[in-house]
Amino acid sequence: MRVFATLYTAALVFLTSAALSGTTGKIAGTVRDASTGEPLPSVNVVVEGTLLGAATNPDGFYAIINVPPGRYKVTAALVGYKSTSVVDVRVEIDQTTDLNIRIGEEAIAGEEVTIVARRPVVQRDVAA
Numbered sequence: 001m002r003v004f005a006t007l008y009t010a011a012l013v014f015l016t017s018a019a020l021s022g023t024t025g026k027i028a029g030t031v032r033d034a035s036t037g038e039p040l041p042s043v044n045v046v047v048e049g050t051l052l053g054a055a056t057n058p059d060g061f062y063a064i065i066n067v068p069p070g071r072y073k074v075t076a077a078l079v080g081y082k083s084t085s086v087v088d089v090r091v092e093i094d095q096t097t098d099l100n101i102r103i104g105e106e107a108i109a110g111e112e113v114t115i116v117a118r119r120p121v122v123q124r125d126v127a128a
Helices: 002-019
Strands: 025-032 046-047 052-053 060-065 070-077 084-091 096-098 100-105
Touching: 002 060, 025 046, 025 084, 046 060, 052 060, 070 100, 084 096, 084 100
Parallel strands: 025 096, 025 100
Antiparallel strands: 025 060, 046 052, 046 070, 070 084
16 A cells, blocks of 8 residues: 555656646846947837737846747837847747847937917906
């Protein structure tokens, strides 16, 4: 009976560990300014074709977890900077893919807006 209990326990541990083993990977790295090398906070890093993504912390670090294995296009975007994409990013089960990205500045050009203020004929706060 003791041998049966030992075999049962060993089989249970083996099957539980196999069932709970990882089926996804992780993408992590830093985003830096291309010209200065400074880390950039609040950059949106997105795995294209999925709903997965993350924003960088004040040190420019990000981590995207639970990424199914495969090859992806990863895009980093921040206002005032060019969106930069890295293609063929390979994610493997239970592995962390290191992906450090450098993005360059971009001037934001907008249209000129002219606002004309008109004064009403009757002023409500003046007594007649």
